Amino acid sequence: MKSVFNKLMLTAAVIAAPMMANAEGHGDDLTYVLVSHAPDSDSWWNTVKNGIALAGDQMGVTVEYRNPPTGDLADMARIIEQAAAANPDGIITTLSDYDVLKGPVMAAVDQGIDVIIMNTGTPEQAVEVGALMYVGQPEYDAGLAAGQRAKRDGVGSFLCVNHYISSPSSTERCQGFADGLGVDLGNQMIDAGQDPSEIKNRVLAYLSANPETDAILTLGPTSADPTLLALNENGLAGDIYFGTFDLGEEIIKGIKAGTIEWGIDQQPFLQAYLPVVVLANYDRYGVLPGNNINSGPGFVTAEGLTKVEKFAGEYR
Structure with missing residues (x-):
């Protein structure tokens, strides 16, 4: 399993290297912010942090992770507003409560910031708030x-x-x-x-x-x-x-x-990793996948456990 994973990461890095080399003058200094609804106590989100860290390194971009320490959604809405005020190249955010979060997300889009919805929310809600796409598990x-x-x-x-x-x-x-x-x-x-x-x-x-x-x-x-x-x-x-x-x-x-x-x-690693890759390619080359990406659900049972056990809590 490890050798397969390492080969996949090496392949991604090889692909990313020439892309960054050819990107001079086309978004060399890109900054993205991922805003989650998770409280600090929820260790599940460490996998998300691993995803954006690897994608940031491979794409040659800066990615910041922000969240409400207690999981308060009103606080999260303010964090999205603060992130937008800094005018990043893109915002990746969960949409765990559409009614609470749609306002600041739509305001960011109206400001000209590209947004990708990840993890929570639905593809339909992503369209309604003006996001580029949805990556997650309905x-x-x-x-x-x-x-x-x-x-x-x-x-x-x-x-x-x-x-x-x-x-x-x-x-x-x-x-x-x-x-x-x-x-x-x-x-x-x-x-x-x-x-x-x-x-x-x-x-x-x-x-x-x-x-x-x-x-x-x-x-x-x-x-x-x-x-x-x-x-x-x-x-x-x-x-x-x-x-x-x-x-x-x-x-x-x-x-x-x-x-x-x-x-x-639901593959949280991909929920974090893929939006960074998509945004970097979109900012540099204007290319964008034509469909949303469903990262789950997939059922892990004892029979298939050996394929995911080593990376559970880290990349799975």
Whole structure:
């Protein structure tokens, strides 16, 4: 796996080198800003940071990462406004709450800044705000696919552990899962918060009050890791159907151990890496892909784990 990855990176670097050499006078000093909705505590976004760092090096551009420290979306909107005020060559941003973020994004576009929507939001919303394109995983569609898969596996009821309930895109994952099962979401989604101890305790409390629950869905390592601890504590690890969004070190261990059925890989590395490459080529040569890029969903199971295990939490 490592040799294949290194060959891919070497190929990208070889391609990038002549491009930069030929780009003299066509955007030598390009600066892009990636704005995410993630709080500082969410380690999943380290993969995104790795993506923009590598793309920046290969393309010969500067890429800055900014985020609201607590995940507050109003704060994120202000960060987008501040980024636009600095007049970068492009902004790459999540669209986790369309109503809150569309204003500053559209203002940046009106200012003449190229914008790419990544990670959250939808291709349709990217068009509405005037972005060049969308690179990511439509959240509702991913949840729906997960629910349909779980239904085929015999699941009828579930608990969705939502650690970022203020973000509509997180709720879309839970709603999609419920629709895939063909059941009402109702009270099957809990506001878990982001403190690991609180998440574990709230999962334990829900399962104690609802012992008939067939399955658990978590929305990333922030909620998956404490949920694993909860299941080890109440003895349900390996006995209750458990699926999660995203990958991470503990999630990979859970898949290997048979505690987690699958992880939905939306490939955050590509969500960050590709927009930088696209913007650099667009600024230098005026070329732009004709379609949006769906980076997921892809289901990682124990059978295919060897292909992604080494780079989970780093590039996957």
